[in-house]
């Protein structure tokens with residue numbers, strides 16, 4: 001089957017072969033591609049790039065079903081995007097699943113990207129926890145929780161913690177609000193505060209006061225988020241995903257030393273979690289209308 005992961009920077013896609021739909025170990029990524037999202041091109045341009053990414057890994061004989069993980073808030077039952085930031089222009093209210101399904105003439109399942117990552121982390125492991133919370137820290141901040149049970153809207157929840165208010169009258173957010181948590185807990189925030197072009201530079205320059213302050217601000221926001229997640233959702237496990245988790249060597253031990261939370265780990269499947277999770281959702285999920 002074909003899977004795509006639509007983010008603000010790139011649309012990743014893969015051809016995934018599946019031995020048995022309920023057996024995560026039998027999911028194998030065969031072919032991988034990445035196409036720039038190009039949100040500057042507007043809705044039609046982004047939609048075109050999603051189709052390009054899908055086509056790049058397509059093999060007509062296997063691609064009977066297409067699974068898409070996407071940024072933005074997605075209605076589980078029909079794959080419509082109900083909320084999206086400027087990284088996916090014009091996607092608010094877009095019937096993503098129905099439109100792509102009509103264009104390709106195949107069944108298309110669309111889920112939120114944090115939900116897909118959480119589904120992957122929850123199911124693609126030998127020792128399954130009762131509930132898995134995934135916080136993805138990348139360009140933006142994603143959050144989703146999966147609870148053991150039927151793979152439906154009640155057990156897979158997109159929590160949109162990125163847009164809860166964190167600082168009164170703080171930085172403008174891509175969602176139109178001010179002071180959202182994402183503006184303090186994301187790669188974008190770290191680069192902005194440190195005045196650096198890459199997160200790596202921001203986290204490794206120990207002689208630069210702005211970089212030190214950026215790290216302190218990032219750590220405080222992460223501590224705030226983790227305390228809130230533990231208090232309000234009490235998941236059996238919390239995993240960190242996204243670009244920041246991939247460079248955990250640069251900061252995670254220091255965060256443990258200063259704030260604790262040593263029970264919180266980096267996600268196991270890294271940046272393939274969205275693709276694998278979308279595949280698992282499409283084949284095992286219970287949807288009313290997609």
Ligand SMILES: [Zn+2]
Pocket residue numbers: 162163164173174175176177180182
């Ligand atoms: Zn926001």
